[in-house]
Amino acid sequence: MQGSHSFLPRQHAGWDPTMTEKEVYDAARGWWRLNQRAEQERYAVVVAGGLTVMAIRITEWQHEADRRAFKGDILRPGDPVHDKFVGNPDPAESTSRFPVLYLADPVDEATCRCGCGETVVRGEWMQGHDQRAIHDRIRADFGGSVSKFIDWYDTNGPFAADE
Structure with a gap:
């Protein structure tokens, strides 16, 4: 992949003190x-x-x-x-x-995005809290029905058919 990929078209790996x-x-x-x-x-x-x-x-x-x-x-x-x-x-x-x-390292610490206030050492969520946040929103906006959410998403989300 070296040198030929649009995301990372690097020509060099390793270290040389003259590198830019x-x-x-x-x-x-x-x-x-x-x-x-x-x-x-x-x-x-x-x-x-x-x-x-x-x-x-x-x-x-x-x-x-x-x-x-x-x-x-x-x-x-x-x-x-x-x-x-x-x-x-x-x-x-x-x-x-x-x-x-x-x-x-403490520099990586963040507050869990679900709002629980717990400190996350890596990533953005405590384990399982991303699912909790999703289902809190489904309860609030779709009466707790995952099916209603999926139907809404299929109609309005990125997979919706262009009309």
Whole structure:
């Protein structure tokens, strides 16, 4: 996939201190052999020579077969994630040869989107709370009938037939 894909047409993988910021960004983005768990991550940090050289806020994932690539925004000084990691030693302190590691850090914490107030370490929802939020809305707007919701969605949603 290297060099030929519209989502990530990178020409280089790995690290070289003469790389431009864009080359570092593109080399870090993928195509990695990852499972769906990766798509819960909100940030990526790029480590080279034992130091974090870039922090990225992930905005989109794409996958083909068992490989995934992301795109996002390179974070700048003043952003709390950039300031915490960039210029500092590898936060994972790992001896693994696999180039992608997952790191639990308070910077990833968020409040569950269902409104329960619980803190989520990864992603946007506590386990099962996304379903709770969906069914709360179905109860409020469709009298609790999943069938009525499906009928409404089929008529009004992206799968609705063009007339």
